[in-house]
Amino acid sequence: MLSPVENLSDNHIQFLRQTLGAEFVSTNASDREYHSHDQSFHHPHLPAAVVFPDSAAQVSAVLKYANEHLIPITGWGAGTSLEGHTIPVLGGIVIDLMRMDKLLRVYDDDFQVDVQAGIKYKDMNLKLAQHGLFFGPDPGANATIGGMIANNASGTRTPGYGATRDNVMRLEVVLANGEIIQTGTRSVKTSSGYDLVHLFIGSEGTLGIITQATLKLYPLPEHFSVVIASFEDIEGATRSVSAIMGAGLHPIALEFLDPYSARVLNTTGEFRLHEKPTLLMEFHSATSHAIEHELALAQELCSDNGCISFEAGVGRAERDRLWKMRHSHYEVLVRTHPGISFLVGDVAVPISRYPELVAACERELLTLGLRGASIVGHAGDGNAHPVVPYLPGDDASHARAEQVFANMVHIALELGGTATGEHGIGIGKIPFMAQEHGNSLAVMRAIKNTLDPNGILNPGKMF
Amino acid sequence: MLSPVENLSDNHIQFLRQTLGAEFVSTNASDREYHSHDQSFHHPHLPAAVVFPDSAAQVSAVLKYANEHLIPITGWGAGTSLEGHTIPVLGGIVIDLMRMDKLLRVYDDDFQVDVQAGIKYKDMNLKLAQHGLFFGPDPGANATIGGMIANNASGTRTPGYGATRDNVMRLEVVLANGEIIQTGTRSVKTSSGYDLVHLFIGSEGTLGIITQATLKLYPLPEHFSVVIASFEDIEGATRSVSAIMGAGLHPIALEFLDPYSARVLNTTGEFRLHEKPTLLMEFHSATSHAIEHELALAQELCSDNGCISFEAGVGRAERDRLWKMRHSHYEVLVRTHPGISFLVGDVAVPISRYPELVAACERELLTLGLRGASIVGHAGDGNAHPVVPYLPGDDASHARAEQVFANMVHIALELGGTATGEHGIGIGKIPFMAQEHGNSLAVMRAIKNTLDPNGILNPGKMF
Numbered sequence: 001m002l003s004p005v006e007n008l009s010d011n012h013i014q015f016l017r018q019t020l021g022a023e024f025v026s027t028n029a030s031d032r033e034y035h036s037h038d039q040s041f042h043h044p045h046l047p048a049a050v051v052f053p054d055s056a057a058q059v060s061a062v063l064k065y066a067n068e069h070l071i072p073i074t075g076w077g078a079g080t081s082l083e084g085h086t087i088p089v090l091g092g093i094v095i096d097l098m099r100m101d102k103l104l105r106v107y108d109d110d111f112q113v114d115v116q117a118g119i120k121y122k123d124m125n126l127k128l129a130q131h132g133l134f135f136g137p138d139p140g141a142n143a144t145i146g147g148m149i150a151n152n153a154s155g156t157r158t159p160g161y162g163a164t165r166d167n168v169m170r171l172e173v174v175l176a177n178g179e180i181i182q183t184g185t186r187s188v189k190t191s192s193g194y195d196l197v198h199l200f201i202g203s204e205g206t207l208g209i210i211t212q213a214t215l216k217l218y219p220l221p222e223h224f225s226v227v228i229a230s231f232e233d234i235e236g237a238t239r240s241v242s243a244i245m246g247a248g249l250h251p252i253a254l255e256f257l258d259p260y261s262a263r264v265l266n267t268t269g270e271f272r273l274h275e276k277p278t279l280l281m282e283f284h285s286a287t288s289h290a291i292e293h294e295l296a297l298a299q300e301l302c303s304d305n306g307c308i309s310f311e312a313g314v315g316r317a318e319r320d321r322l323w324k325m326r327h328s329h330y331e332v333l334v335r336t337h338p339g340i341s342f343l344v345g346d347v348a349v350p351i352s353r354y355p356e357l358v359a360a361c362e363r364e365l366l367t368l369g370l371r372g373a374s375i376v377g378h379a380g381d382g383n384a385h386p387v388v389p390y391l392p393g394d395d396a397s398h399a400r401a402e403q404v405f406a407n408m409v410h411i412a413l414e415l416g417g418t419a420t421g422e423h424g425i426g427i428g429k430i431p432f433m434a435q436e437h438g439n440s441l442a443v444m445r446a447i448k449n450t451l452d453p454n455g456i457l458n459p460g461k462m463f
Numbered sequence: 464m465l466s467p468v469e470n471l472s473d474n475h476i477q478f479l480r481q482t483l484g485a486e487f488v489s490t491n492a493s494d495r496e497y498h499s500h501d502q503s504f505h506h507p508h509l510p511a512a513v514v515f516p517d518s519a520a521q522v523s524a525v526l527k528y529a530n531e532h533l534i535p536i537t538g539w540g541a542g543t544s545l546e547g548h549t550i551p552v553l554g555g556i557v558i559d560l561m562r563m564d565k566l567l568r569v570y571d572d573d574f575q576v577d578v579q580a581g582i583k584y585k586d587m588n589l590k591l592a593q594h595g596l597f598f599g600p601d602p603g604a605n606a607t608i609g610g611m612i613a614n615n616a617s618g619t620r621t622p623g624y625g626a627t628r629d630n631v632m633r634l635e636v637v638l639a640n641g642e643i644i645q646t647g648t649r650s651v652k653t654s655s656g657y658d659l660v661h662l663f664i665g666s667e668g669t670l671g672i673i674t675q676a677t678l679k680l681y682p683l684p685e686h687f688s689v690v691i692a693s694f695e696d697i698e699g700a701t702r703s704v705s706a707i708m709g710a711g712l713h714p715i716a717l718e719f720l721d722p723y724s725a726r727v728l729n730t731t732g733e734f735r736l737h738e739k740p741t742l743l744m745e746f747h748s749a750t751s752h753a754i755e756h757e758l759a760l761a762q763e764l765c766s767d768n769g770c771i772s773f774e775a776g777v778g779r780a781e782r783d784r785l786w787k788m789r790h791s792h793y794e795v796l797v798r799t800h801p802g803i804s805f806l807v808g809d810v811a812v813p814i815s816r817y818p819e820l821v822a823a824c825e826r827e828l829l830t831l832g833l834r835g836a837s838i839v840g841h842a843g844d845g846n847a848h849p850v851v852p853y854l855p856g857d858d859a860s861h862a863r864a865e866q867v868f869a870n871m872v873h874i875a876l877e878l879g880g881t882a883t884g885e886h887g888i889g890i891g892k893i894p895f896m897a898q899e900h901g902n903s904l905a906v907m908r909a910i911k912n913t914l915d916p917n918g919i920l921n922p923g924k925m926f
Contacts, residue, residue, distance in 0.1 A: 107813065107815060109705045109814065109815035110813045110814055110815045111708070111709070112813070132709075151654060152653075152654040152658075153654075154652060154654075158651075158652060163652060163654075165658065166629070175906070179902060181901070181902050181903040181906060182901055182903060183900070183903040183906075185879070185880065185881045185899075186812075186813040186879045186880075187811040187812055187813055187844075187845055187846075187875075187879070187880045187881045187884065188621075188811070188813070188814065188844040188845050188846075189617060189621060189626060189811045189841070189844045189845065189846050189881070189884040189885055190811060190881035190883065190884060191614060191615040191616075191617075191626075191665050191881075191883050191884065191885050191886065191887045191888070192881045192882050192883050192887075192888060192892065192895075192896070192899055192900070193665075193888065193896060193899070193900050193903075193904070193907055193925070194662060194665065194666055194670075194907045194910060194911075195615075195628065195661040195662060195664060195665055196903055196906060196907065198658040198661030198662070199657060199658060199661070199662055201658060202654050202656075202657065202658055203657055207657075218711075219708075219709045219710070219711055221711055222711070242572045245574070245682075246574070246595075246682050247682070248681075248682050248684055248685070248747065248748075250713075284711065285711070285753075287753075287756040287757070287760060289752065289753075289756045290748075290750075290752075290753040290756050290757065293750040293752045293753050294750070294753065297750060348650040348651070348652045348653060349649075349650055350570065350573045350575070350649040350650055350651070351572065351573055351651065352570065352572035352573045378652070381650075381651040381652045382650055382651055382652065383650075383651075383652050412650075416648070416649045416650070417648065417649075417650045418648045418650045418652070418653035418654075418655045419655050420653065420654045420655050421650065421652040421653060421654065422652055422654050423654065424654040424655075425654070425655060425656065429655065432655075433655070433656060436648075436655055436656070437646070437655070437656055438644070438645060439642060439643075439644050440644040440645060440646040440656075440659055441656070443638070443644060443646075443659060443914070444656055444657045444659065446913050446914070447657060447910060447913065448657075449913075450909050450910065450912075450913045451906070451909070462656065
């Protein structure tokens with residue numbers, strides 16, 4: 001087990017300054033504080049130093065040195081993770097990839113792009129729009145591509161475009177010993193060798209530092225439609241999800257709001273949602289005619305399942321308005337519930353078990369007796385985000401919220417699901433790894449020990 | 464390095480008989496001969512014994528014993544591989560999974576199925592049709608699901624449904640030491656732990672024996688259309704591929720035939736193809752109206768790129784007729800070229816490089832001066848199958864064919880592609896692993912050594 005490194009010796013600092021340039025090695029209080037936490041409630045921990053490399057070669061030099069001197073290394077993108085992934089719990093060096101933010105090359109005819117890992121995905125998509133292309137996964141927060149890959153991030157657009165793991169062709173990774181490898185190919189198809197690309201996706205910086213990636217892109221759609229469909233009950237809403245997927249329709253997004261979340265969003269005055277179980281959908285199509293027929297079919301399927309209101313809008317403005325509303329949910333919730341803080345859960349189950357998951361989460365939330373308890377989620381892929389309220393500064397209240405949070409994970413696992421649909425393991429989900437993975441956890445550990453025998457890479461996470 | 468085991472001792476045979484039942488352990492000549500080769504030209508090698516387990520527990524017992532006694536193990540599905548994967552080059556035990564062919568459970572609402580690894584995919588799809596569902600990847604040959612997973616098989620339907628690696632949720636795997644692990648989840652989304660499922664997919668039986676899988680399915684489409692589009696030149700055909708994908712159309716299949724292949728298929732009299740570069744396409748759609756509009760758009764895009772003939776057909780019968788023709792290509796080629804044998808190549812490149820790949824392969828084939836040289840391929844994903852003729856029994860001719868075969872792989876790699884799009888590494892593509900993977904090959908080897916320290920699993924393959 002690696003020991004904590006709360007401060008670096010003068011020799012260590014000297015090495016880093018020579019390698020990166022003095023201005024790109026920081027031990028000042030504000031840089032260390034900024035890199036001590038992510039966006040979660042997990043306890044912050046200061047790194048001994050923060051470095052800002054501008055190349056894989058610099059990352060390599062730092063890792064080689066850290067590996068020889070047993071210095072903990074934590075990779076850092078935008079700090080938007082929600083389970084403590086980027087908190088340097090053993091101190092050591094945080095490698096902030098913010099300077100490695102270049103869009104290197106667009107392959108227009110292949111719908112691919114080479115980027116450095118530190119580029120933020122929204123910034124990248126703005127640049128790609130000039131090529132008529134975009135990267136599909138959309139985690140909400142303006143994460144870096146490296147962070148999205150390390151965490152296998154996803155979000156509202158996963159029914160249409162998959163998670164990050166479905167959209168990465170090739171990686172450049174610096175291993176614990178400083179070796180730089182390239183893995184994967186720009187060929188859409190390959191059956192050559194072990195799939196190391198997927199091994200690094202979702203490895204949370206514990207197997208290597210991702211420095212560059214080739215991503216799969218999609219052409220920007222021309223014809224959008226969105227739907228807000230409200231249902232008498234959750235079963236009708238989730239049966240509609242199955243019916244829509246089963247009919248061969250291809251929703252890009254298929255989101256669930258519980259009645260309380262609809263009520264919270266109504267406080268903004270921008271929408272007048274029914275305060276009932278509600279689905280938000282987005283469809284794309286190659287032609288405007290096709291989209292009309294798809295909407296008609298979607299409406300029929302929802303009606304068959306107890307839909308009480310089906311409002312469709314066509315075009316980009318309607319689309320943008322819907323998602324602005326959806327993405328404002330958490331902010332509006334916080335604003336309208338002063339004196340309450342929230343833990344955001346992230347559990348996922350097979351879609352057929354979604355009604356049970358939501359019902360069980362509702363029961364758990366009721367036990368807290370606090371305002372603001374609610375559930376939103378990506379119904380199209382069985383992912384729920386229960387929003388668990390607690391009283392800030394009240395340890396007992398926080399503990400109750402954590403217990404509810406844990407209960408929900410156990411429920412998801414019992415329903416054949418996973419402890420985390422998209423937020424990752426980090427620190428917060430470690431207690432559930434054994435239940436979810438059984439003895440395959442030992443295989444994961446063996447791979448970790450093979451690729452990082454000294455355990456310098458993001459210690460204290462995943463295992 | 465593991466030693467060959469050409470015969471098993473009486474003790475070994477005794478153990479196997481006790482474990483599996485005497486009738487499920489064979490050392491007879493015909494069983495050994497049948498399991499000594501696959502469908503490739505690679506040299507056969509006899510196993511010492513063939514066993515037919517009926518459970519993961521039996522596979523586990525065999526592996527644990529083999530690992531202790533350093534007996535080579537080769538997994539066996541349907542023997543349809545094309546690069547020597549299932550040839551037991553060091554003898555030892557072949558584990559034939561033919562008895563583990565059960566469809567265990569269909570999850571209708573989740574579009575998933577649990578199967579044993581020995582089920583053949585065509586048999587499985589016949590059973591799934593009763594549920595209105597099917598497994599998307601279609602390698603042509605009636606492979607087992609376990610074989611398809613081990614090889615990451617794909618085929619004509621990959622533009623629509625991805626390769627096998629895109630359609631596996633969960634695996635049961637027996638490791639070299641006999642341990643049985645479950646990995647993956649039925650949840651569509653997960654960010655929990657390392658992605659071991661993808662590590663085993665395409666590992667060609669070198670990391671473990673896959674005994675069970677949960678597969679992702681699709682609803683059977685209701686509205687089909689197919690297109691045969693001929694072009695003045697290969698550039699027009701491949702530009703059309705890019706245009707169709709870029710317009711947001713979703714072809715399920717997008718196949719390329721060179722003029723010679725079209726001529727070969729015309730000998731059957733069932734189609735009157737233009738003997739020009741030709742694309743075969745299939746579209747599915749949720750509504751018949753939508754499909755008309757998609758076809759119209761596809762035609763417009765092909766016309767823009769020098770299409771000289773665009774024949775569309777709608778409905779299942781037209782679809783079946785087209786694919787029967789396409790799948791008959793190799794058989795018709797062999798029948799119409801008596802006295803010539805063929806190596807079938809399998810290279811893939813980024814789609815934008817497909818014209819260069821095809822042109823370079825054509826040049827290579829010309830050097831042979833033999834009839835039958837031709838190219839078919841899965842244009843929609845950049846995969847080409849050059850068909851390389853040689854004179855059977857003529858070592859010099861075979862050597863020239865092998866050289867052309869190798870040259871094509873180098874060309875594909877130089878174009879940013881891969882040594883194998885879908886046939887896998889097996890024996891035949893080992894010489895290209897270093898060029899394709901560079902120093903990430905050492906990472907693959909390290910993982911192999913970690914999971915199979917004695918090297919008993921499919922020795923002589925991949926590395």
